[in-house]
Amino acid sequence: KAGVTQTPRYLIKTRGQQVTLSCSPISGHRSVSWYQQTPGQGLQFLFEYFSETQRNKGNFPGRFSGRQFSNSRSEMNVSTLELGDSALYLCATSVSGPPETQYFGPGTRLLVL
Amino acid sequence: GENVEQHPSTLSVQEGDSAVIKCTYSDSASNYFPWYKQELGKRPQLIIDIRSNVGEKKDQRIAVTLNKTAKHFSLHITETQPEDSAVYFCAAMVNQAGTALIFGKGTTLSVSS
Numbered sequence: 001k002a003g004v005t006q007t008p009r010y011l012i013k014t015r016g017q018q019v020t021l022s023c024s025p026i027s028g029h030r031s032v033s034w035y036q037q038t039p040g041q042g043l044q045f046l047f048e049y050f051s052e053t054q055r056n057k058g059n060f061p062g063r064f065s066g067r068q069f070s071n072s073r074s075e076m077n078v079s080t081l082e083l084g085d086s087a088l089y090l091c092a093t094s095v096s097g098p099p100e101t102q103y104f105g106p107g108t109r110l111l112v113l
Numbered sequence: 114g115e116n117v118e119q120h121p122s123t124l125s126v127q128e129g130d131s132a133v134i135k136c137t138y139s140d141s142a143s144n145y146f147p148w149y150k151q152e153l154g155k156r157p158q159l160i161i162d163i164r165s166n167v168g169e170k171k172d173q174r175i176a177v178t179l180n181k182t183a184k185h186f187s188l189h190i191t192e193t194q195p196e197d198s199a200v201y202f203c204a205a206m207v208n209q210a211g212t213a214l215i216f217g218k219g220t221t222l223s224v225s226s
Contacts (some may be wrong), residue, residue: 031212033213033214035216040218041218042119042202042216042218043157043202043204043216043219044216044221045213045214045215045216048212048213055212055213056207056213058213059114090156090157092157092214095215097212097214098145098147098161098206098212098213098214099144099145099147099164101147101159101162101163102147102159103215104149104156104157104158105156106155106156107156108134
């Protein structure tokens with residue numbers, strides 16, 4: 001089976017711009033979770049989607065949003081980028097969500113200048 | 114909401130020694146506790162997990178213990194090897210109209226030969 005893929009792998013944006021990141025899950029996986037990883041803060045939960053519905057949301061501002069398509073691919077969007085949004089954004093997928101094993105993608109590294 | 118504290122943030126051991134990483138969680142309803150290993154530049158990967166109906170689980174050199182009363186769980190690595198060097202993350206599952214994993218901030222383990 002092909003693993004979780006994320007595109008793009010690297011992005012450079014400037015403050016105020018917006019960005020869209022994509023996550024393609026393993027075939028058969030319908031749950032997609034998104035995390036922000038920064039040094040010292042670990043993995044912070046953004047949101048989780050299952051069957052095109054957001055089931056859970058972390059404590060991030062409304063500038064962070066996401067969606068899931070009928071083929072389970074998910075996108076997350078960050079609007080009005082701030083310097084502090086620079087991070088590695090990881091998605092993790094599973095058949096129906098925890099407690100099933102989540103498989104992580106390689107991440108998208110976002111740099112905001 | 115759920116909060117997961119992880120200690121220590123860094124841990125250095127000699128090859129062959131044991132390493133112990135501890136986590137505490139706040140939500141007594143949490144019932145699934147995975148541990149992930151992230152090597153430098155790579156994606157996190159599940160190494161072991163435990164559910165609330167089990168007190169201990171072992172897999173070769175790795176073991177996890179859970180104390181639901183005290184709301185803490187620990188990762189034990191015996192006979193450490195240089196390839197165990199990585200960042201280790203604990204997590205607790207939150208089950209609120211869907212599921213999410215809340216991660217600790219990570220422990221950087223360095224094993225020197």
